[in-house]
Amino acid sequence: MTSIADMTMAELLEAYPSAQRALFRHYHIGGCASCGFRPDETLADVCNRNGGLDPEEVLENVRSAWEQDERMMIAPREAKELLESDGVEILDIRTREEYDAVHLEGARLLDQELMQDMLATRPKDDLLVILDHKGSRSLDAAAYFAGHGFTNIKCLRGGIDAWSTQVDPTLSRYTLE
Amino acid sequence: MSDDLEARIQAAVQDPQNLGEMSGADAVGTVGSENCGDMLRMWVKFKEDNGRKVIDKATFQAFGCQTAIAVASVATELIRGKTPAEALALSGDDLASPLGALPPMKIHCAQLVEGALRNALTGEKTSQPELAPTLLDRLSPPKNLKIKLQP
Numbered sequence: 001m002t003s004i005a006d007m008t009m010a011e012l013l014e015a016y017p018s019a020q021r022a023l024f025r026h027y028h029i030g031g032c033a034s035c036g037f038r039p040d041e042t043l044a045d046v047c048n049r050n051g052g053l054d055p056e057e058v059l060e061n062v063r064s065a066w067e068q069d070e071r072m073m074i075a076p077r078e079a080k081e082l083l084e085s086d087g088v089e090i091l092d093i094r095t096r097e098e099y100d101a102v103h104l105e106g107a108r109l110l111d112q113e114l115m116q117d118m119l120a121t122r123p124k125d126d127l128l129v130i131l132d133h134k135g136s137r138s139l140d141a142a143a144y145f146a147g148h149g150f151t152n153i154k155c156l157r158g159g160i161d162a163w164s165t166q167v168d169p170t171l172s173r174y175t176l177e
Numbered sequence: 178m179s180d181d182l183e184a185r186i187q188a189a190v191q192d193p194q195n196l197g198e199m200s201g202a203d204a205v206g207t208v209g210s211e212n213c214g215d216m217l218r219m220w221v222k223f224k225e226d227n228g229r230k231v232i233d234k235a236t237f238q239a240f241g242c243q244t245a246i247a248v249a250s251v252a253t254e255l256i257r258g259k260t261p262a263e264a265l266a267l268s269g270d271d272l273a274s275p276l277g278a279l280p281p282m283k284i285h286c287a288q289l290v291e292g293a294l295r296n297a298l299t300g301e302k303t304s305q306p307e308l309a310p311t312l313l314d315r316l317s318p319p320k321n322l323k324i325k326l327q328p
Binding site: 009010013020021024027028029030031032033034035036037038039049050051093094095097101102105106112115116119120121133137140141143144147148172173175176177 | 187190191208209240241242243244245246280281282283285286289294307308309311312313315316318319320322323324325326327
């Protein structure tokens with residue numbers, strides 16, 4: 001039987017789909033080419049070249065990643081109340097075309113320039129609410145900000161599509177083809 | 178990472194030197210992929226100095242890791258006035274040295290800067306390992322899909 005430390009990263013990601021987010025949130029591993037890993041590296045290899053991390057401890061964080069993801073999710077109605085308070089940054093991670101077609105008032109399209117500006121200058125405890133189309137990618141963006149030290153991040157569950165159905169039916173729904 | 182190093186990286190990121198594309202550059206070098214927003218590019222301009230060709234100015238654009246931005250910022254200052262051979266002799270550690278010694282998990286950030294510089298000065302592509310998709314790859318929205326508004 002393969003020990004935990006001998007699991008390849010490809011095997012780890014297959015067994016734990018939230019693993020990549022957990023690795024970046026906790027250890028700043030796997031966010032970009034600077035800190036990426038090869039799929040055929042073992043967990044032990046990655047731990048070793050990242051300052052001698054304990055593979056057991058890393059795996060424990062990976063195992064609890066799903067719960068960590070869940071804590072970041074916020075339902076549309078709950079988000080509506082939150083967005084009515086001051087100082088909330090709504091980040092839209094969809095394409096420019098989707099944003100132009102339909103977007104939430106006050107939401108900013110997250111492009112590379114805005115991301116770099118936020119990472120460099122925004123206080124790390126600012127509240128960020130991240131949204132995508134249907135809620136499938138916002139957790140990855142949240143993990144990226146969390147791995148850069150941001151502590152107060154929420155992801156809109158179901159994305160802007162759920163907002164249309166649960167909060168504001170006047171906002172057009174759309175499909176991508 | 179030590180607090181001192183973290184503070185120096187943050188200071189460099191908040192006030193990066195030589196950031197941005199350079200028009201009229203003599204050489205350009207890139208590592209990484211622009212498509213997935215995970216890229217570092219460096220522009221270099223030379224000048225003659227007492228019969229030697231030296232680096233007059235270098236600028237960079239970087240998307241991705243904050244440490245890579247910090248290293249590129251200090252490295253573009255460090256190589257100013259050096260000949261291409263002198264600049265090429267600098268390792269990633271050398272290029273990052275104004276920030277202090279990087280921890281093992283950050284050394285690759287300096288190697289990215291070294292790779293972009295090498296690509297600019299020699300045309301040589303630094304071989305990049307075949308990586309698993311990174312978070313930046315995964316959060317890039319799917320491209321070339323048509324939007325169909327529902328009635």
